Amino acid sequence: MSRQKGSINNLIWGVVSVIITSVVAFIIPRLFIVNYGSEVNGLLASIRQIYVYLALLEAGVGSASVVALYGPMGRGDKHSVNSILAATNHYYKKIGIIYALCIVVAGILYPFLLDTNIPYYICSLVIILQGAGSVMGYLVYGKYNMLLRVDNRSYVTIRLGMILSVLTDVVRIALVMNGQSIIEVQATYFFFGFLNMGYICWYIKKYYPWIDLSVKPDFEAISQKSSVFVHQISSLVFSHTDVLILTFVCGLKTVSIYTMYAAVYGILESAITITGNSVQSALGQTFNTDRVKFMKIQAAFETYYLAFVFSLFTVAGIFILPFMALYTAGADMNYVYAWIPVLFTLYQLMSYGRVTSNNIIGFAAEFKSTRWRAWLETAINLVVSLVCVFQFGIYGVLMGTVAAVFYRANDIILFANHRVLKQSAWPTYRRWIVNAVLLTLTILFFRYIPMNTDTYITLILNALWVSIVVFILFFGINSWTEKEARKTASGYLKNMLPMLPILKYFYK
Incomplete structure (x- = not known):
């Protein structure tokens, strides 16, 4: 695929994604405010920031890999691409394990720091459910997202993200409207995270059969992490x-x-x-x-x-x-x-x-x-x-x-x-x-x-x-x-x- 055609696909699917997910996503905060109150809406926003900072565990591996991959992908050097991805995979597996442990610790400790009337167990379970999908990303398919991004195929993950985001929000809206608990609503992230993982792995296997993570990792290529x-x-x-x-x-x-x-x-x-x-x-x-x-x-x-x-x-x-x-x-x-x-x-x-x-x-x-x-x-x-x-x-x-x-x-x-x-x-x-x-x-x-x-x-x-x-x-x-x-x-x-x-x- 040419660079121009890839850029067009990225842009088109990106615009479609923004339009669709924005329309659906605008419904969610208002429903939470009206049905659960501003305090619950503020809690969810606060929890999202926890995971933003937990993302620091990634320690620059992904971005360093992207920069390292630009040259080899531009030259068609598949061996170097595999070596860089192998190094990325090595780090991501370690990060995934640490990330999972941090989620559990955050779920136990963070509710004690909040001045809120929301029950402890609700705060704790919401925190854990919110981050479960990211653990799968680090352990299984995170390095493939880097490859798609550098190969000008971001539209693949954008398109998938749009579909899963809409499905997630539709299910969440239905649960809220039917009076389900906030825990059940947040559990939808975990379910659709599995679907995301399965599709990315299938796509890589079909369109990148030459990917081989068993080669010697090129840790030097991502040394700027x-x-x-x-x-x-x-x-x-x-x-x-x-x-x-x-x-x-x-x-x-x-x-x-x-x-x-x-x-x-x-x-x-x-x-x-x-x-x-x-x-x-x-x-x-x-x-x-x-x-x-x-x-x-x-x-x-x-x-x-x-x-x-x-x-x-x-x-x-x-x-x-x-x-x-x-x-x-x-x-x-x-x-x-x-x-x-x-x-x-x-x-x-x-x-x-x-x-x-x-x-x-x-x-x-x-x-x-x-x-x-x-x-x-x-x-x-x-x-x-x-x-x-x-x-x-x-x-x-x-x-x-x-x-x-x-x-x-x-x-x-x-x-x-x-x-x-x-x-x-x-x-x-x-x-x-x-x-x-x-x-x-x-x-x-x-x-x-x-x-x-x-x-x-x-x-x-x-x-x-x-x-x-x-x-x-x-x-x-x-x-x-x-x-x-x-x-x-x-x-x-x-x-x-x-x-x-x-x-x-x-x-x-």
């Missing part, structure tokens, strides 16, 4: 510390407020991540085989990636509060806070806007030389959040995140351009400035446009036409200001259009 691990710690602290701090300082109800906004922005995150990941493998292989070609593609990708990111957050900035008022109507507390979306938008923009530059650091395997920078980002986040949370509550933890990501986004942009690509960082900053000005002016403009958002139907209809206008505006302005990127993107678009399933028959 410890440096990758540092970056993962920084990323997780940046993304997930807020909920844990709020859990112990402000309580589970405040956590519920935070996670409601995080869930909405999480939909945007999924769309952005899928867009970036759909071409990451192709970019990574090109970086390691043809640097001149990569530079042209990178400039075009960054231009339209930033246009996409800023477009999404512009639409979110216009409609987040009306949506939250509708979505949480009838809840046991107020969820509408005017300044929360502002802080969320700031840190999400800087976080996802820096991805194109961060990818370059990953492609170049510059993990070790940037470790101290990741630690500094972590320190800024923790210190500012812990200082401010007692004074400003939910706003305080968001301030900490914004402060940390402001430093790190600039650091990543400068490092990627100056140290790796040996070029000026001004083109990247120019794109940021153009999009930031557009976002600010567009949101302010639509504040003065009267729109009826009192029902879901009117909200969706208004969001649709506004989204069309916003996307045309951002992509149009960026195409006008970035001529070289426009030419490069146009050339690739002409080649890719005949590969689109809906259009390929017109090109026969």
Whole structure:
């Protein structure tokens, strides 16, 4: 399969996955709030953060394997691929055993740390059931996900994840509506985890019969896992510390407020991540085989990636509060806070806007030389959040995140351009400035446009036409200001259009 065709499949299935899972997933939190209360919803959010941090046990093995596999996969070197996967498998089996033990310990101890009226045994069983699927991933099929990602077949896991996610949510909704306990609801994760494991193993056996994990492991190829691990710690602290701090300082109800906004922005995150990941493998292989070609593609990708990111957050900035008022109507507390979306938008923009530059650091395997920078980002986040949370509550933890990501986004942009690509960082900053000005002016403009958002139907209809206008505006302005990127993107678009399933028959 060509790199372009693989990227198209990744993107198409990614978009379909976001749309379907988002529609279904939006039903779940409201059902939990209405049927179990904000405290249970906050508990589930708090537990999810435990598993985010338990993921640190992976110690950078997966990401280091991905980077190590780019070159061999690009060259078709199957022996090296097998050696790297064998090393990954070796580490993953050890991690799976430790992970299982940590789940049991967390299930026993964590409920004692919570100030809640929820019974101990419920908290304990929910924790254990939530993490059982990850144990299977490490022990059985985790290394295969790395292979599919590098081989530009992420659409396989995306498609499978979409189907299983929908099935899981449908079953959970049915259980909640029929008054079943939260334990029975959470047990669905364990069941569908088995199905996920079975399909991935079958797919690898059918389409990659040459995979042989019995070869001598190439531990040297993934020796940078410890440096990758540092970056993962920084990323997780940046993304997930807020909920844990709020859990112990402000309580589970405040956590519920935070996670409601995080869930909405999480939909945007999924769309952005899928867009970036759909071409990451192709970019990574090109970086390691043809640097001149990569530079042209990178400039075009960054231009339209930033246009996409800023477009999404512009639409979110216009409609987040009306949506939250509708979505949480009838809840046991107020969820509408005017300044929360502002802080969320700031840190999400800087976080996802820096991805194109961060990818370059990953492609170049510059993990070790940037470790101290990741630690500094972590320190800024923790210190500012812990200082401010007692004074400003939910706003305080968001301030900490914004402060940390402001430093790190600039650091990543400068490092990627100056140290790796040996070029000026001004083109990247120019794109940021153009999009930031557009976002600010567009949101302010639509504040003065009267729109009826009192029902879901009117909200969706208004969001649709506004989204069309916003996307045309951002992509149009960026195409006008970035001529070289426009030419490069146009050339690739002409080649890719005949590969689109809906259009390929017109090109026969």
